[in-house]
Amino acid sequence: MLAMVALFLLTCSMTFSVTILGSGAAIPMLHRNPSAQVVNVHEKLFLFDCAEGTQLQLRKNRIKLQKIGHIFISHLHGDHYYGLMGLITTLHLLGRTAELHVYAHEPLEKLILMNLDASQTVLRYPLVFHAIDPSAGEMVFSSKIATVTTIPLNHNFPVSGFIIRERKSPPNIRKEFLEGRELSNLDYRRIKAGADYIDPEGKVHANEDITRAPMPARAYAYCSDTAYHEPVIPLVSGVDLLYHEATFMEDRAADAAAKFHSTAIQAATIAKKAGVKRLLLGHYSARYRDLEALLAEARTVFPDTLLAQDGLVIEL
């Protein structure tokens, strides 16, 4: 039983997943909602963008609304934030008391306050707004488990992408070493912090002999709306998963450039040059129903490419 609990805790504590709530561009479609994603890091939920319908998409994907603690809005085009007021209000109506943190460009704070004022709503929970600077690439969130850093993107409008990085885990104590010993909590903490262990007989066990290296810290980068933009490359270098918008196929490269969006091949080129592990495409123009051809184009440049589709869950 204890072993099962430990296994469960171990599994939980290691979660790093992305759930796609909306994979489409500006216009909501019945089969494809606009941008929203939930990132689960060690069972803490982070929402990236919040288009109209996000709260229903959360329900549909059986994600507990109240577990969301931090919401990051990449920019103030409606297909990235028109679901925010609905979610804020529903969390209030369902009795939330925990803080909710919203990270976005400055004008959104006033919009939130005006909407609350229009409905004479005094939220039951603290809503903490963090204004982010669209011109900077800087850490905007930091906790024991993860950090979030902004990525200045290149759209016809200020847009911030985000990288969420898991904190480096401490080393794991080897099972063989633990067998037959009773370590105090203090011993555990010391060893995990890198100390050697002196056993009751006075024997010194070198830290490197009794531990093994932890899983490498994982990272996910979210580049929502952007033209092909090489300054992104060093910022997302080597991430485990890069989400990069791919609004158009290559025959519409001129459209993409004119609208400051990317083609699938441009997204794949960024992925290749940045040496990321996997690429996730999204923000498809409503003109593309079947996405296989768009995927095929990207894979000619970067084979480890996936299609974001509403409801898809990707484990990192």
Add this chain to the structure above:
Amino acid sequence: MLAMVALFLLTCSMTFSVTILGSGAAIPMLHRNPSAQVVNVHEKLFLFDCAEGTQLQLRKNRIKLQKIGHIFISHLHGDHYYGLMGLITTLHLLGRTAELHVYAHEPLEKLILMNLDASQTVLRYPLVFHAIDPSAGEMVFSSKIATVTTIPLNHNFPVSGFIIRERKSPPNIRKEFLEGRELSNLDYRRIKAGADYIDPEGKVHANEDITRAPMPARAYAYCSDTAYHEPVIPLVSGVDLLYHEATFMEDRAADAAAKFHSTAIQAATIAKKAGVKRLLLGHYSARYRDLEALLAEARTVFPDTLLAQDGLVIEL
């Protein structure tokens, strides 16, 4: 063929229907969206309230978004307007050029403008905002086919209900009279305006002999969020269909009173006292999954009661 076209035009011109896009209360559910309804009067579309998700509900019910000319928002609680910005933006992105008229309480205009400003959007079409006075019962819209009048409701917040009334049709010219005659357009118009007809032989045909009374003008009343409120009764007297919120069942009458909502029996009592033809219930609390018991309660007072459910179309 001509007869078919005429029949089609006749059928179209006589449409008066209500399509329920959302029948729930404040919290959107997978099976029940918050408040929004489309009223079709002679193929002109009027939207009553516009909760989050309304544009997708319009698509789901195969209603052409661009056919909506007038949007009436009953009040500024989010479950009645959080879908408005999304709809306004989508109409723009789809290339609308026709005017869109929005009727709502005054603070909504500023919210719309601030959202457009935040996204640096200059709409391709004229959006005309009409501020309505929540304390008045007054005509806010008038055209050749219909009028819309507000109904001051009794909520813990300013709320306007709406009555949409078809204009009285002109009399119909009897088929028997038309057979074998060739009337000019002017003759048609004169007879429909009540004039007698003098035929080429000089014979006078009295208007009442050659016409028959038109269909009586129909009316639909929409009472969105309100406590039991008898001043509504004379205003909705005799309408063909009364939508009245029924958030709770009778065992929660105290809840209803405290929250300025109604029970199903209270809605039915208003319908009975106002002598309406049919009653349509809606705005159900999320606690009620199965609505049959709620309907049964209303029918003890007013048998001609229907349940609003998402996707229901009611012909008047």
